[in-house]
Amino acid sequence: MNAGFDRKQLAAEAVAAWAIAKKDMIIYYLKPNIVIAGLLFPLFMFLAFAAGKNVPLGALIPGLISVTILFSSSSIEPVSIPIERRTKTFERLLSAPVSLHAIVVGESLSGFLYSLGIALVPLTVGIVAFGDTISSPIMLMGGMLLSALCFSTMGTLFAAYPTESPGDIMSMLNLVRLPLIFVSGTFIPLDAMPPIGTAIAYFSPLTYGNDLIQSAYGHPASFNPLADVAMLVIFFVIFQLIANRLYAHFND
Amino acid sequence: MHAIEVNGLEKRFGEILALDHVSFTVETGEVFGYLGPNGAGKTTTIRILTGITAPTGGSATIFGWDIVRDTTQARRKMGIVYETSNVYDDITAWQNMMFAGELYHVGRIDREERGKELLEIFGLWDRRASRVKGFSKGMKRRLTLAMGLIHDPTLLFLDEPTSGLDVQSNLIIREVLQSLTERGVTVFLTTHNIEEANQTCDRVAIINRGKIAAIDSPERLKKTIQSVQSVEVAFEGGGARALSELAGLPMVSEARKVGDKVRFYTEDPGGLLREIVSYADSHQDRVVSATTLGPTLEDVFIRLTGVQRPKSREEEQ
Structure with a gap:
């Protein structure tokens, strides 16, 4: 296998991954269960946290952005993949001349882009309505992009479970997503949590994504931004590798 | 290649x-x-x-x-x-x-x-x-x-x-x-x-x-079971009685209704035809048509896999 072939194959894989993402965007972005899980759910969580708290709403916006990205990026594949298993269109992807990596990336890409689009809503509301200022746009962009990458791949990973019912995967996913909100410093700062909560927070990718976004807003950070980036990249690679293994295992 | x-x-x-x-x-x-x-x-x-x-x-x-x-x-x-x-x-x-x-x-x-x-x-x-x-x-x-x-x-x-x-x-x-x-x-x-x-x-x-x-x-596969031949007969009287009576002949391995006809599977189509004519004479029934058929690919499939031949609508009823 020579380098020329590698480049050609890589380009073909990228085209196929993008085709899968485009297809998902057209078909699934407006499905009611995705809109509810990706947009309305984080909004209600935000309102629940904001109500009764004696802090300016604008200060909670970075947490809302983090939670929105968590929910919206991981909501597409758990719906699309079981539906495609049921309609046998997933077999079309599995039998195409592309690697499992390309399929996983393509599936994740739609969630990634969806969440970035959705996260622009609280970001804009924060700036326009509450006068939020962003002290480091690069950190904000990095935090949003890496969080979206990480959580969309997490959604694809969960969707590897061989079921034809989106509800089965959403239930499992919520068992992970909901606790993450409470232990990752999104609405409750890490230093206000009990030691056990802080310890768990180290194992949550949301901790690092949220930390980076909080830093971008000039809020106190718990970690060095480079450490946040490194941890998010590590989580992304782990999710990608596990997802590949699971799809290969369950398709057999 | x-x-x-x-x-x-x-x-x-x-x-x-x-x-x-x-x-x-x-x-x-x-x-x-x-x-x-x-x-x-x-x-x-x-x-x-x-x-x-x-x-x-x-x-x-x-x-x-x-x-x-x-x-x-x-x-x-x-x-x-x-x-x-x-x-x-x-x-x-x-x-x-x-x-x-x-x-x-x-x-x-x-x-x-x-x-x-x-x-x-x-x-x-x-x-x-x-x-x-x-x-x-x-x-x-x-x-x-x-x-x-x-x-x-x-x-x-x-x-x-x-x-x-x-x-x-x-x-x-x-x-x-x-x-x-x-x-x-x-x-x-x-x-x-x-x-x-x-x-x-x-x-x-x-x-x-x-x-x-x-x-x-398909042709060669059919030749491997040349012994499976059949005679398909249309009786004026419908064939229900002929089916039940002729199915009991020793030379008939299987008999079934196929549309408005009766098909008998046999290794001796000539002998079976004589029996059919004799049956028609003795029962005042008339043979409208009679055709001898070679084995089909379905016969080969059934012989090799042992699956049951699908029942015709009449047989199900």
Whole structure:
């Protein structure tokens, strides 16, 4: 296998991954269960946290952005993949001349882009309505992009479970997503949590994504931004590798 | 080079041996039928040959590419049309075609030209902008086949291509298959429709319980069971009484109602014809027509697999 072939194959894989993402965007972005899980759910969580708290709403916006990205990026594949298993269109992807990596990336890409689009809503509301200022746009962009990458791949990973019912995967996913909100410093700062909560927070990718976004807003950070980036990249690679293994295992 | 070469293929699911050292070759340009009862191992074979499932033993190559080691290269050569019409209902026929083209690395210009050509061939061009959700079963089937051909494959896997289709779709698909084989495309066909296999295939493999029971041309397979012959008779009186009385003759191995006729299976058609005439004389019944028939591919299939012959409507009643 020579380098020329590698480049050609890589380009073909990228085209196929993008085709899968485009297809998902057209078909699934407006499905009611995705809109509810990706947009309305984080909004209600935000309102629940904001109500009764004696802090300016604008200060909670970075947490809302983090939670929105968590929910919206991981909501597409758990719906699309079981539906495609049921309609046998997933077999079309599995039998195409592309690697499992390309399929996983393509599936994740739609969630990634969806969440970035959705996260622009609280970001804009924060700036326009509450006068939020962003002290480091690069950190904000990095935090949003890496969080979206990480959580969309997490959604694809969960969707590897061989079921034809989106509800089965959403239930499992919520068992992970909901606790993450409470232990990752999104609405409750890490230093206000009990030691056990802080310890768990180290194992949550949301901790690092949220930390980076909080830093971008000039809020106190718990970690060095480079450490946040490194941890998010590590989580992304782990999710990608596990997802590949699971799809290969369950398709057999 | 063989289009498909399968050597000692084995697939285990835990304790269950789904494929038991299956070996065969398919030549380039051949239409190869793969027949077997439900659960015989047909789907497992296709899943392995298309690289979705890995075998637990043996090997398979597609135009020389090993399906486990060189999966991507092997898949580029093949088009796959599954039994279920796996099209995307929420997008248009055109979007489905373009998506299939992108998955198979067909460039934009070729994709659009070929997409138009195929939709025209399959009678779907006028509906290209319609969502597939509103398509009939036959239209979805035609679209599935068109999507499988977007990258101009040299090997086509077809799983039950005409099962349960309307006449128009059936005819279009048969015509397309004929033109593909004339162009030298290799076709690997699985079907329950034995007559379809008889008419379409150059060779047929019959798989049963994970093992290949026979491989040969339909005509040669039929010759292997020349002893299974039958006499089909139409009686003026309908034949119900004749069926019950003549079925008991020692020379009759099986008797069944086929439409308005009665078919008797025998190794001695001449002797049976004499018995039928004698029965008609003694019962004041009249033989309207009598035809002796050689073995069919269905007879071969039943002999080799041991499955029950499907009951006619009259027999069910």
